[in-house]
Amino acid sequence: MxxxxxxxxxxxxxxxxxxxxxxxxxxxxxxxxxxxxxxxxxxxxxxxxxxxxxRGAVDLALAYHARGDALMLERLAAADLSEMRFRDRIAAAVRFRLEAASDKEAVRRGTTLFTLPQNAPDGARAIWNTCDAIWTALGDTSDDFNWYSKRATLSGVYSSTVLYWLGDDSEDHAATWEFLDRRIDNVMQIEKLKANVRENPVLSKLMAGPMALASRIKAPTARHTHMPGRWSR
Missing domain, CATH: 1.10.10 (Arc Repressor Mutant, subunit A)
Known part of the structure; x- marks a missing residue:
């Protein structure tokens, strides 16, 4: 090239x-x-x-996943999400991503492919990249441990929703969207718990050490693209 x-x-x-x-x-x-x-x-x-x-078909499977991410981002860019709650924007993004998968059997076969030990790292990276694309498109500006926790949490929501969607035969996948809403509600409860910990004087004091340590973990930057993250001195 x-x-x-x-x-x-x-x-x-x-x-x-x-x-x-x-x-x-x-x-x-x-x-x-x-x-x-x-x-x-x-x-x-x-x-x-x-x-x-x-790597032959493995690379094509990854290209198929990347194509779905691109279609999702196009739809997000065209959609008006301004009147939605933030949790509903996340749900919409995940739904757009699943609806971008035009061939459910290709996704099913890809899921099987990336459960193989030799391909599992690529599968995990693909899911992480999808969730990173969602958070970035929705305007996430975190630069600390939250950058990782947001993407890790959404990766869990996305992965479980994909598995549910693969087995869903309800009309217009209505059961999947209900499942997705429940998973996001679970995440919001965790975020609420974290906020309560920060606001509680006793708990916040107990967590001061771990939180100080976590605050030194920084998100990747252009200067550190060869590394998964960076440590603030």
Whole structure:
């Protein structure tokens, strides 16, 4: 990839491979067979396809997840959420993300793929990136331990909601959205408890040490993109 045009060409080729792969995922999963079929169907040189996707179908599964994130962000940018409570904005973002998944079977097969030990770190990173995208799109400006706790908590909500959604056959996935609301209510109760701890003189004194330690943990910055976070001196 020596220039912008080449980069765009390669991105388009990878998109074509992904579109072709989705025709086979329901039958063969995100597997070498699916990748080989996608290469043949898209008419891509096998050497180029392997250069763009060194891990074959695993890289295409991650590309499918990233495509869903991009569609979610487009919908968030176009939606008017100004009249919503913040917890409802989060629920809307998660719902937009699930509705961006046009192929439930591809998600189901991806969930199976990323439960394999060798792929689990990639799956966890993909979910984390989705939740980071949601918080960033909703205007999160935290720069301390809260940056991590917000994304970790939402990762749990998102993951459990995806699993529920995969098995939901209710009309318009109404049961899933009810499940999502309950999970977010649970999170809000935790946040309320944390606020009560901060406001209680006795508890806040007991937690002063851990809170001081946590305050030194900082979110990643452009200068630290190679690291998961940073420690404030």
């Amino acid at each position: 020596t220039d912008t045009t080449t980069s765009q060409d390669h991105a388009a080729i990878k998109e074509a491979l992904l579109d072709a792969a989705l025709m086979h995922v329901a039958f063969d999963g995100w597997s070498p067979a699916t990748f080989d079929a996608a290469v043949a169907d898209a008419g891509v040189d096998p050497a180029l396809a392997r250069a763009l996707c060194p």
